[in-house]
Amino acid sequence: MSPLRSLLLSRSAVDRDGERRTDPGLLEALWADPATRVLRVRPDGSAPLRARAQGSAEPAALELVAPGDVARALPEPGPVVYLGREEDGTAHVAVEVPDDQEVADAAGWPVRSGDEEWAGLRAVAAELDDRDAGLLVEAVGVLNWHRVHPHCPRCGSRTAVTTSGWTRTCPVDGSEHYPRTDPAVIMAVVDEDDRVLLAHNALWPAGRFSALAGFVEPGEPLEAAVRREVLEEVGVVVGEVEYKGSQPWPFPASLMLGFTARASSTGVRVDDVEISDARWFSREELAAAVTSGEVLLPPSTSIALRLVEDWYGEELPARPSW
Numbered sequence: 001m002s003p004l005r006s007l008l009l010s011r012s013a014v015d016r017d018g019e020r021r022t023d024p025g026l027l028e029a030l031w032a033d034p035a036t037r038v039l040r041v042r043p044d045g046s047a048p049l050r051a052r053a054q055g056s057a058e059p060a061a062l063e064l065v066a067p068g069d070v071a072r073a074l075p076e077p078g079p080v081v082y083l084g085r086e087e088d089g090t091a092h093v094a095v096e097v098p099d100d101q102e103v104a105d106a107a108g109w110p111v112r113s114g115d116e117e118w119a120g121l122r123a124v125a126a127e128l129d130d131r132d133a134g135l136l137v138e139a140v141g142v143l144n145w146h147r148v149h150p151h152c153p154r155c156g157s158r159t160a161v162t163t164s165g166w167t168r169t170c171p172v173d174g175s176e177h178y179p180r181t182d183p184a185v186i187m188a189v190v191d192e193d194d195r196v197l198l199a200h201n202a203l204w205p206a207g208r209f210s211a212l213a214g215f216v217e218p219g220e221p222l223e224a225a226v227r228r229e230v231l232e233e234v235g236v237v238v239g240e241v242e243y244k245g246s247q248p249w250p251f252p253a254s255l256m257l258g259f260t261a262r263a264s265s266t267g268v269r270v271d272d273v274e275i276s277d278a279r280w281f282s283r284e285e286l287a288a289a290v291t292s293g294e295v296l297l298p299p300s301t302s303i304a305l306r307l308v309e310d311w312y313g314e315e316l317p318a319r320p321s322w
């Protein structure tokens with residue numbers, strides 16, 4: 001297996017340091033330490049970027065600040081999440097801040113003003129270094145979970161943030177709840193003539209084509225999910241499947257598991273619900289369609305593009321993207 005090239009959201013340079021999360025005083029101690037770095041994230045997944053001179057070619061980097069620059073006291077009830085520490089010991093925490101966070105209020109939130117540039121992963125992941133990309137993927141993933149799972153699934157009570165932001169605990173029945181990740185398979189389907197099958201989603205603007213993908217169902221192995229999704233969406237029968245790599249996709253909670261799948265039939269019958277068009281491309285046909293702009297491939301942040309390039313054998317020609 002050749003690993004996929006440059007999965008931009010699979011990078012990291014920070015040890016998640018899971019053992020330390022169970023220290024009940026950890027977040028308070030880190031918030032009192034001016035050396036701690038805080039990553040602020042808005043509900044839309046955007047984070048502040050370090051100021052750059054106008055027109056500067058400098059790549060984007062996250063603006064990480066001291067706790068005192070965010071709020072005087074540890075924000076309660078949070079969530080505040082311990083993300084881990086760097087080799088030099090620098091500890092990182094993430095906190096969700098409101099959209100209008102430039103307005104300082106009596107709760108002590110926040111000190112920083114609204115002239116910062118905020119951006120999300122889709123916009124800046126390609127520019128961020130490994131540390132910043134890993135921090136933002138981790139923070140967005142776990143904060144998304146907190147936002148949509150505030151209540152106990154057993155009794156409906158509001159749960160409390162515990163384990164330095166990595167669990168929620170029900171105050172009524174004591175049940176503990178863990179962040180969710182939803183596995184999804186994504187596959188470059190290739191036929192006997194070595195053509196690749198790309199599909200157009202019914203909701204996309206004209207010209208966009210990508211690899212087929214879908215969520216894994218409960219009780220289903222990954223290989224079966226690949227075969228089921230391809231059959232459902234385009235009516236193609238798949239035999240052998242080969243795992244190629246994975247990338248978190250925290251929009252809001254997916255883990256994309258990438259495969260190459262060998263088709264044993266080539267007749268395409270789209271489901272017309274999710275998929276409205278699907279075509280086989282030879283390498284020459286795809287290169288020509290991308291160059292002419294007839295086909296727009298997914299962005300460089302996606303594992304979909306890396307799967308297509310893995311089949312193609314190299315980077316595709318320079319192209320307009322989504």
Ligand SMILES: [Zn+2]
Nearest residue numbers: 152155170173
């Ligand atoms: Zn409960």
